[in-house]
Every structure is written in C-alpha cells, then in structure tokens.
Amino acid sequence: MSGLQIVFLIVAVVTLFSGVMVVASRKMMHSALWLILTLLGVAILFATLQAGFFAIVQVLVYIGAISILIIFTLMLTRRVMDEEHPQVIKGWWLPAVMAVILFGLIAGFLATWKDFQVMLNELPADAENLAAFGSALVNPAGYVIPFEVASVLLLAALVGAIYIAAERKEKVG
Amino acid sequence: MSFWRDPIIFIIEWAKGLLAGIGWGPGWATTVGFVIGAFVLAAGAMFFVVFLIWYERKLIGRLQDRFGPNRVGPWGLFQPIADMLKIFTKELITPSGVDWIAYNLAPVLSVAAVLMMWAVTPFSKTFFGVNISVGILFLIAVGGLGEVGIILAGWGSNNKYALVGALRAVAQLCSYEVPFVISALVPVMLTGSMSLVDIVEAQNPWYILVAPAAALIFFIASVAETGRAPFDLAEAESEIVAGYNVEYSGLKFGMFFVGEFLHAFTASFIFVTVFLGGWRGPGADQIPVLGLVYFMIKTFIVYFALILFRGTNPRFRIDQMMDLNWKVLTPLSLVVIMVIALVDRLFASSADWLRTVILLAANLVILVVAERLIRRGVKTTRPEVGSRQRPVASPDNLFIQPGSGAKG
Amino acid sequence: MLNDWLYVGIFALVSMFLPAAAISIAALLSPKKPNSVKNATYECGMETVGPAWAQMKVQYYVCTLVFLVFDVEAVLLFPWAVAYKQLPLYAVAEAILFILILLGGLLYAWRKGALEWL
Numbered sequence: 001m002s003g004l005q006i007v008f009l010i011v012a013v014v015t016l017f018s019g020v021m022v023v024a025s026r027k028m029m030h031s032a033l034w035l036i037l038t039l040l041g042v043a044i045l046f047a048t049l050q051a052g053f054f055a056i057v058q059v060l061v062y063i064g065a066i067s068i069l070i071i072f073t074l075m076l077t078r079r080v081m082d083e084e085h086p087q088v089i090k091g092w093w094l095p096a097v098m099a100v101i102l103f104g105l106i107a108g109f110l111a112t113w114k115d116f117q118v119m120l121n122e123l124p125a126d127a128e129n130l131a132a133f134g135s136a137l138v139n140p141a142g143y144v145i146p147f148e149v150a151s152v153l154l155l156a157a158l159v160g161a162i163y164i165a166a167e168r169k170e171k172v173g
Numbered sequence: 174m175s176f177w178r179d180p181i182i183f184i185i186e187w188a189k190g191l192l193a194g195i196g197w198g199p200g201w202a203t204t205v206g207f208v209i210g211a212f213v214l215a216a217g218a219m220f221f222v223v224f225l226i227w228y229e230r231k232l233i234g235r236l237q238d239r240f241g242p243n244r245v246g247p248w249g250l251f252q253p254i255a256d257m258l259k260i261f262t263k264e265l266i267t268p269s270g271v272d273w274i275a276y277n278l279a280p281v282l283s284v285a286a287v288l289m290m291w292a293v294t295p296f297s298k299t300f301f302g303v304n305i306s307v308g309i310l311f312l313i314a315v316g317g318l319g320e321v322g323i324i325l326a327g328w329g330s331n332n333k334y335a336l337v338g339a340l341r342a343v344a345q346l347c348s349y350e351v352p353f354v355i356s357a358l359v360p361v362m363l364t365g366s367m368s369l370v371d372i373v374e375a376q377n378p379w380y381i382l383v384a385p386a387a388a389l390i391f392f393i394a395s396v397a398e399t400g401r402a403p404f405d406l407a408e409a410e411s412e413i414v415a416g417y418n419v420e421y422s423g424l425k426f427g428m429f430f431v432g433e434f435l436h437a438f439t440a441s442f443i444f445v446t447v448f449l450g451g452w453r454g455p456g457a458d459q460i461p462v463l464g465l466v467y468f469m470i471k472t473f474i475v476y477f478a479l480i481l482f483r484g485t486n487p488r489f490r491i492d493q494m495m496d497l498n499w500k501v502l503t504p505l506s507l508v509v510i511m512v513i514a515l516v517d518r519l520f521a522s523s524a525d526w527l528r529t530v531i532l533l534a535a536n537l538v539i540l541v542v543a544e545r546l547i548r549r550g551v552k553t554t555r556p557e558v559g560s561r562q563r564p565v566a567s568p569d570n571l572f573i574q575p576g577s578g579a580k581g
Numbered sequence: 582m583l584n585d586w587l588y589v590g591i592f593a594l595v596s597m598f599l600p601a602a603a604i605s606i607a608a609l610l611s612p613k614k615p616n617s618v619k620n621a622t623y624e625c626g627m628e629t630v631g632p633a634w635a636q637m638k639v640q641y642y643v644c645t646l647v648f649l650v651f652d653v654e655a656v657l658l659f660p661w662a663v664a665y666k667q668l669p670l671y672a673v674a675e676a677i678l679f680i681l682i683l684l685g686g687l688l689y690a691w692r693k694g695a696l697e698w699l
Binding site for chain 1: 200204275305306307310311313314315316317318320321324325328340343347350365366367
Binding site: 203204207208210211212214216219260261263264265266268269277280282284285288293302303305310311344347348350354361366367423424425428431491492496499500504507511514515517518519 | 644
C-alpha cells in the first residue's frame with residue numbers, strides 16, 4: 001500500500017461519509033457544513049490526480065462561493081434555526097428499492113467491463129501544463145466556442161437571478 | 174553554500190542530512206521533514222504575531238499623539254507577552270445552546286486559513302514552503318476558508334447579533350474578493366505563470382511600476398479582505414457589539430485577533446511578493462539571506478501603510494463599502510485587464526523598457542479617467558437636516574392643546 | 582509534484598493543530614466556574630426573547646450571487662492569463678469579448694438596482 005493509496009482511501013471514506021451525512025442530518029445548517037467537507041474531499045482527490053489547478057478552483061468556487069450561497073439561501077427561507085423535519089418520507093421503500101436496483105446495475109456493468117482492470121499510466125511529473133490548457137481554451141480549433149458560450153451562460157444566470165430577486169424585493173418591501 | 178550566505182537553508186540541509194542518516198526510507202524521511210518544516214514555519218508565524226501586536230500598538234499610539242505601551246520592558250516590548258499570558262488564563266465561557274463543533278472550530282479555521290498562506294510565499298530565493306504551480310490562486314482560495322470560519326462563528330454562537338454580524342462580514346469579504354481576483358490576473362498575465370516564485374523572479378521592473386492601477390486595486394481589495402479599518406464594520410464595537418465574536422472569551426477570542434493581525438501582515442507580504450518584487454534587491458541573488466532582509470523591509474513598509482490607514486480613516490458604512498466595490502473597483506479592474514491585455518499585445522515586439530513605459534502610461538490614463546468619473550458621480554449635496562420647520566416647544570405654546578387654540 | 586501537495590496537506594493539518602493545541606492549553610489553565618447568568622446569550626444586557634434567528638435581507642443573496650458569477654469568470658480567465666504571452670492577437674480579442682459580455686451583465690445589475698444595499 002503506497003502512501004498515495006492510503007491517502008486516497010482515507011479521503012474517499014471521509015467524502016462518502018460526509019455525503020451521506022448531508023442528507024441524513026437533522027438540521028439544515030449541519031447539512032451545509034457536511035457539504036463543505038464533501039467538497040473539500042473532492043478537492044483533495046483532484047490534487048492526488050495531479051490536477052492542482054482544479055483542486056484550487058474547487059476550493060475557491062465551490063467552498064468559497066457556492067457553499068456560502070447555499071448557506072445564505074438556507075437562511076433566507078427562515079427555517080434554518082431549529083426546525084427539525086421528519087427524516088423519512090412516506091412510502092420510502094419504493095425509492096430505496098429503485099436505488100438498490102440502480103446500484104446493482106451500475107456495479108454489475110462496471111464489473112463485467114473489460115477495461116476495468118487496466119491500470120492507468122502514471123502521469124509524468126509535469127503533466128499539469130497550464131499554458132497549454134490556456135492556449136487550448138482560446139484556440140479556434142480548440143475550445144473557444146465553449147469558452148464564449150460559458151460567458152453567455154454566466155450572463156444568463158446573472159440576469160435571471162437578478163430578475164427573480166428584484167421581484168422578491170418588490171414583494172417583500 | 175556557507176552558513177553566512179544562507180543560514181536558513183544551511184540548517185535545513187543539515188537537518189535533512191541527520192534524518193537521512195537515521196536510516197529511514199526516503200518517503201518517510203521526506204514526510205517527517207515536511208512535518209517538522211511545517212511546524213517550524215507555522216509556530217514561527219504565531220510567535221511573530223507577538224512582535225506585530227507590539228509594533229501596531231506603538232504605531233497607533235504615536236499616530237494618536239500618545240506613547241503606546243512603554244512600561245513593561247524596554248519600550249514596552251514585553252507588553253504583548255504579558256497580554257498573551259493573561260489571555261491564556263481567562264475563563265473560556267461557553268454560552269448555553271451553542272453548537273459545540275461549529276463554535277470551537279471557528280477560531281481554529283480563522284487562524285489556519287491565514288497560516289496556510291505562509292506555505293507558498295517565497296521569503297528569499299531559496300526559502301519557501303513549496304512552489305506549487307497555482308500559487309496565487311491558492312492564496313485566494315484559503316481566504317475563502319476564512320470566510321467559512323466566520324460563518325461557523327456567527328451561527329455557532331446561538332446569538333442573533335453574532336449571526337447578523339457574521340453575515341455582513343461574509344458579504345463584505347465575498348464582495349471584495351472580486352476585484353482582488355481580477356486584479357491578481359495582471360501579474361499572472363505579465364509573468365506567464367501562476368506560481369509565486371516565478372512571479373517574483375520575473376519582476377524586472379517591479380510590477381507596481383508597470384501596472385500601478387492594478388496594484389492600487391489589489392491593495393485596496395486586500396485591505397478590505399483583512400477586515401481592518403476603514404473596512405471593519407463587521408467588528409466595530411459601536412456598531413454591532415463586536416460582531417461575530419461576541420460570545421467568545423479567553424483564548425478563543427484571542428485567536429480571532431491573532432488571526433486578524435497575522436492576516437494584516439500576510440496581506441502586506443502578499444502585496445510585496447506580487448507587486449513590489451518580493452525578495453528582489455541588489456545582491457539578493459547571490460546572497461539569499463539578503464533576500465529575506467529586503468523582503469522584511471518592504472513588508473514592514475507596506476504594513477506601516479496599512480496601520481496608517483487604520484489610524485487616519487473613519488470607518489465606512491456598509492452601503493458605502495458595497496458601492497465602492499461594485500461600482501468603482503470591479504468595473505475599474507475589468508477595464509484595467511482589458512487595456513493591459515490589448516496594449517501589451519500590440520507592443521509585444523518592441524523593446525522591454527518601451528513596453529513598460531507604455532503600460533505605465535496606459536495605467537495612469539485609466540486612473541485619471543476613473544478619478545474624473547468618480548468625481549462626477551459622487552453626491553456633492555446632502556439633504557439639509559436642520560432647516561425643516563419643526564414644532565419646537567417654547568413658553569408661549571406650552572399649554573396649547575392641538576386643535577383647541579385655547580391658552581392655559 | 583505530488584510532494585508539493587503533500588506538503589500543503591501537512592501544512593494545513595499542522596496549521597489547524599497549532600491553534601487547537603493553544604486553545605486546549607488555555608482550557609487546561611483557565612478557571613471553570615459556569616453559572617446561568619454567565620452562560621446566557623448576550624443581548625446588550627437584556628433578556629433574550631425568542632429563538633436566535635436573523636432577518637435576512639435579499640441583498641445578501643444577490644450580492645453573493647453576483648460574486649459567484651464574477652468568481653467563475655475570473656477563474657476561467659486564469660488559464661488564459663497563464664498562456665497570454667504565447668497567444669496571438671485574436672486570442673486576446675476573444676478574452677476581451679468574454680470580459681465585455683460580463684461587464685454588460687454588471688451594468689445590467691447596476692441599472693436594475695441589484696447592487697444597492699438599502
């Protein structure tokens with residue numbers, strides 16, 4: 001067991017556990033905090049895959065912005081402080097059965113896929129080449145169209161959210 | 174290398190030799206070496222805060238025409254040590270109903286977020302923690318972890334004032350990250366790499382001379398990110414009774430303040446690294462210890478400027494702060510990026526010094542235009558408060574009932 | 582390169598351990614005399630009424646949302662900035678178009694009053 005495998009196992013267990021606790025917590029604020037831990041675990045997994053840029057972007061955008069947005073949204077709905085809702089919905093057995101069947105299907109498919117046993121090549125030490133990534137982003141033969149479409153998508157998100165929030169501001173006061 | 178040229182690296186290499194001599198495998202030796210190195214750097218940072226607190230108190234005292242601490246030890250040098258000893262023995266009052274994990278994790282996270290910034294900055298040519306390829310973005314990302322600490326503090330205290338204070342503090346910190354990140358793009362563009370070591374080594378003229386507009390925006394945004402005056406609305410005593418740390422006592426409260434003083438120093442040395450040339454100076458390439466000396470001198474000059482800001486400016490209101498951020502700094506930083514990108518590319522084939530001069534001129538033009546626009550957009554008239562007609566009691570009308578018109 | 586991230590991880594653990602150790606030392610050294618008045622929630626000296634919730638204004642949400650959009654934009658611009666020195670002029674024009682679209686969004690938010698705080 002190399003050190004990397006030990007780190008991966010520990011981080012994977014912590015991430016899965018926090019993922020389960022996100023849905024299993026009684027208070028919504030605790031769910032938000034477990035979500036932060038899950039995202040941190042994913043960031044560490046990115047770092048073990050030598051994608052340092054994506055690890056940092058995960059921390060910066062997901063934990064630094066999206067988690068805070070989720071917490072603010074929780075507080076905006078004003079039911080965050082000490083409301084405790086029932087943990088299970090009525091008729092919970094049907095979704096549970098469907099989830100188990102889906103999990104069995106995916107696991108079975110992966111197990112019989114022949115490339116599952118193939119070991120991936122170890123990446124060379126300078127595999128992360130940010131300059132090449134940047135050039136590819138604006139290369140016309142590369143990803144420039146998704147790059148510009150991403151900006152239009154961000155603009156759409158901004159305009160939509162402001163429109164909805166402006167309505168709510170008028171409704172509230 | 175000899176001991177005098179680079180004492181720190183000499184000691185580190187000697188310690189590594191010791192560890193290798195014990196006979197462990199290379200993996201374990203590296204890991205243990207990392208742990209010891211991290212410990213020394215982090216503990217050194219935390220002990221350095223004691224000196225920073227003394228420096229700040231003396232300087233604020235002098236700005237306010239008084240001496241500052243001068244009883245305990247020569248020039249009051251032992252005053253912060255006495256304060257630290259006192260705060261270690263204060264009772265840690267935990268209010269009822271707090272969420273134990275959030276309440277206790279918050280001061281730890283606040284200090285940890287600042288300490289992690291010390292891991293990637295180059296203090297001299299050879300003395301740095303690591304040289305990761307995304308250095309500057311790492312600094313911004315761990316600032317975000319500090320924001321999570323503030324939310325935990327506010328929510329975990331089971332106190333509505335703490336919660337309101339925490340939300341306002343986080344809104345302020347989040348907003349000022351936008352010009353911070355965007356103006357941090359400028360050194361990355363000029364260097365071609367995000368690593369802080371590369372940014373320092375590529376600063377042939379310092380970047381403050383090449384892009385002063387970006388440096389100014391970065392400086393203002395990092396002062397706002399540290400939550401110091403004049404941006405300290407979130408913890409002002411007269412506004413919201415110490416804000417998100419109102420329920421903390423003893424060393425937990427002390428940790429928030431250690432984090433804040435350390436953050437101010439850290440913001441100074443980040444600015445020095447990114448815009449003022451870091452450890453560069455005459456002779457610092459050959460004698461690495463000189464690099465550390467230059468770094469400290471430059472950082473203390475910027476830290477002096479930060480304390481000067483604190484001692485001279487009144488506090489901003491929250492709407493003034495947000496207006497400054499969204500209506501001035503963010504559009505300005507976006508315009509600065511576009512202009513620098515265009516100008517640098519158009520003159521890419523000319524000589525280095527010519528490009529520097531043209532970039533400097535473009536930045537100064539942007540600053541002048543921005544100042545004119547701001548001056549035009551600022552409200553210069555205020556509604557008069559004292560000139561409305563208000564009913565004032567005087568001996569003539571004291572006994573008049575409204576509507577009756579009868580006297581007495 | 583993995584060694585770099587290992588150092589960062591170790592430094593993160595150490596920097597969380599040090600303040601925690603300091604606080605534990607303080608917890609050992611300090612007196613512990615809780616009573617119900619000291620442990621009550623602070624409300625400027627008055628008794629607390631009602632559970633601890635806060636009136637959320639929608640400005641917090643809008644402000645954080647605009648921050649999120651600009652954060653993602655800046656993060657998308659970082660790889661372009663790293664590759665900037667090797668890029669031809671049209672690549673710079675593409676990035677300027679990207680920034681202009683989002684500057685337009687900021688102007689829309691300004692005109693709609695989403696950036697006001699009151």
